[in-house]
Amino acid sequence: MNIEPQHETVAVTICATNFFAKALALRKSYLTCHPESDFYILIIEKKDNRVQQRTPEIRILWAEDLGIVDFHHYAFKFDVIELSTNVKPSVLRLLLSRYAKVLYLDPDIRLYAGLQPVFEDLAAHSVVVTPHTLTPIMDGKNPSDIDFLRFGAFNLGFIGVSQCNEALAFLDWWSRRCLDYGFYEPQAGLAVDQKWVDLGPSFFPGMKILRDPGLNVAFWNLHERVVSCHDGVWFVNEEAPLRFFHFSSFNPDHPHAIAHKQSRFAPESRPDLHELLDSYAADLRENNHDFYAGYDYSFNYFEDGIYVSPSLRRFYAALESRFPRKENPFCHGSAFQRFALAHGLAGSRYKVGARPTFKEIGAYSTATRIISLGLRSTLRVVGPNRYFSLMRYLAYISSIRNQSGVFPKIS
Numbered sequence: 001m002n003i004e005p006q007h008e009t010v011a012v013t014i015c016a017t018n019f020f021a022k023a024l025a026l027r028k029s030y031l032t033c034h035p036e037s038d039f040y041i042l043i044i045e046k047k048d049n050r051v052q053q054r055t056p057e058i059r060i061l062w063a064e065d066l067g068i069v070d071f072h073h074y075a076f077k078f079d080v081i082e083l084s085t086n087v088k089p090s091v092l093r094l095l096l097s098r099y100a101k102v103l104y105l106d107p108d109i110r111l112y113a114g115l116q117p118v119f120e121d122l123a124a125h126s127v128v129v130t131p132h133t134l135t136p137i138m139d140g141k142n143p144s145d146i147d148f149l150r151f152g153a154f155n156l157g158f159i160g161v162s163q164c165n166e167a168l169a170f171l172d173w174w175s176r177r178c179l180d181y182g183f184y185e186p187q188a189g190l191a192v193d194q195k196w197v198d199l200g201p202s203f204f205p206g207m208k209i210l211r212d213p214g215l216n217v218a219f220w221n222l223h224e225r226v227v228s229c230h231d232g233v234w235f236v237n238e239e240a241p242l243r244f245f246h247f248s249s250f251n252p253d254h255p256h257a258i259a260h261k262q263s264r265f266a267p268e269s270r271p272d273l274h275e276l277l278d279s280y281a282a283d284l285r286e287n288n289h290d291f292y293a294g295y296d297y298s299f300n301y302f303e304d305g306i307y308v309s310p311s312l313r314r315f316y317a318a319l320e321s322r323f324p325r326k327e328n329p330f331c332h333g334s335a336f337q338r339f340a341l342a343h344g345l346a347g348s349r350y351k352v353g354a355r356p357t358f359k360e361i362g363a364y365s366t367a368t369r370i371i372s373l374g375l376r377s378t379l380r381v382v383g384p385n386r387y388f389s390l391m392r393y394l395a396y397i398s399s400i401r402n403q404s405g406v407f408p409k410i411s
Contacts, residue, residue: 002059003040003098009119010038010095011103012061014084016297017045021289022247023107025280027058030105033114038099041107042066042091044075044083046298066090072328074179075299076336077317079310083299085156085193086182089175096163096171106157108248109216110280112234113241117212118160126166126206129154129197130216135224141264143220150186152194154209157246158216159197166206173203183317188399213237218246219259227272234276245276252281252289300352304332307350312340314400315407322410343408 011030015023023041030039043051044063052060063083064071068090078086088104095102101122103115121128132155137144143151161167177196184192200207213236217225225236227245234242249259255277257267300308308330316329316336323329329336340346379387397403 002061003095005038005098007037008100009034009036009102010040010099011105012040012042012091012095013105013107013109014042014044014063014088014091015107016080016084017043017048017051017295018293018297019107020051020292020295021284021287024055024058024287025283026105026107026109026111028283029111033111040091040095042087044080044087044299048298061091063087066094068179070325072330073320073325076308076329077313077320078182079184079313080297080299082182082184082192086178088156088159088193089171089178092159092161093168093171093175096161096167100163101160102162103160104156104158105244106246106248108250109157109244109246110283111244113214113243115243118210118215118243121208121210122160122162125208126162126164126204127170127200128160128208128210129156129200130158130210130212131155133221133224134211134213137223139223139264142262147220151191153198154194154200155216155218155220155246156194156197157218157248158244164206166204170200170204170207174200183399183401185399185401187395188402212240212243214240214243216244216246217242218248219262219265220248222258222270222273223264227276229275245280247277247280250277250280252284255281296352299330301330302332302334302337302346303330306337306341306346306348307352309346309350311400312345315340315345318401318404319407319410339408339410345408 011034013023013026020041020043027039027041031037038059040059040061042061042063047062047064052058063075066087068074068087074086075083092102092104101119103118118128131153132143132148161171174193174196178193181190182192183190189195201209213221213225217227217236226238227242228235228238236242249261251257251260254267256270256274258265258270258273302308316323323335323339327334327336331337337346378390382390400406
């Protein structure tokens with residue numbers, strides 16, 4: 001592991017190769033604001049020397065070198081988003097063994113001012129986090145308070161830790177929770193690495209919640225924050241310096257469209273952001289976004305090229321104790337691959353597909369009508385009381401991990 005500190009502080013981001021251009025834009029903005037600090041990019045892919053050869057000046061780490069025992073077990077168990085977030089405590093702990101203060105920043109963040117106040121807070125606190133929003137949201141649009149109850153009060157696209165016993169204890173606890181249960185299953189109360197940290201202030205009194213409106217400005221708090229630029233300096237609400245903007249769900253081809261995950265702001269409805277958004281799109285183009293965006297996630301396949309589907313990952317997570325822990329499940333002929341092929345859970349007919357969102361449910365209108373008809377018939381047959389109980393049961397088994405009756409038998 002190539003970690004050679006040149007300064008006392010460091011920042012790190014995590015991405016698959018398709019987000020590498022975003023990570024490069026973040027790195028440039030961070031080092032411009034903090035030339036006295038170091039910066040690393042952790043890539044969660046199978047090692048690919050081509051990436052380092054294209055950018056020899058970049059400090060690159062690879063997830064499989066983090067020292068996570070049975071790493072390939074987790075690379076199979078979790079999808080790309082889950083793995084990216086669930087190794088976060090591990091890389092923070094690794095860097096904290098060599099640096100006094102460590103920041104994590106999501107790759108789709110860009111700095112506009114220095115984070116010196118954050119480093120100052122870390123001189124007196126073990127962990128610092130930012131809430132999604134500083135004020136309640138009750139206008140009936142998304143995201144809302146209800147969404148934050150599902151996905152977490154704090155946005156873990158940013159977190160800072162300092163070198164102290166409490167921070168190490170926090171990272172050990174957080175890492176264990178993430179590697180055991182870091183699934184994206186909001187219906188089960190799980191939201192990768194993020195939801196766990198809601199418990200942090202209760203368990204770790206040295207954790208500080210940062211309330212600076214210039215930190216982590218993003219689509220989830222635009223209802224309370226307006227940006228402006230004066231003589232080249234960006235501000236939030238005309239009072240606080242804009243320290244970093246989180247371009248979550250940003251589309252460089254349609255930069256003025258606020259993230260598709262929200263319903264509060266229509267495209268072009270926030271002219272205060274246009275210069276910021278256009279500039280970020282230019283940053284991505286400068287860093288060869290289109291080239292890197294075409295990379296396919298290497299852990300989406302067995303070593304022989306057979307696709308690993310999202311449902312197959314969940315079957316593996318549910319049945320993991322029945323397969324050799326030390327065996328790499330990606331290997332051709334592994335016990336789990338033999339099981340998957342024997343039961344038709346994997347094979348050449350399965351291809352990578354885009355993950356549909358709830359906004360795209362209209363594309364499945366025929367299927368939803370059939371399901372609704374079946375549910376209506378069920379309601380008539382079982383009556384309202386049993387129907388209510390059935391819906392609670394269906395909510396429970398909406399996680400594939402809880403569908404024990406569906407699992408094929410292991411010979």
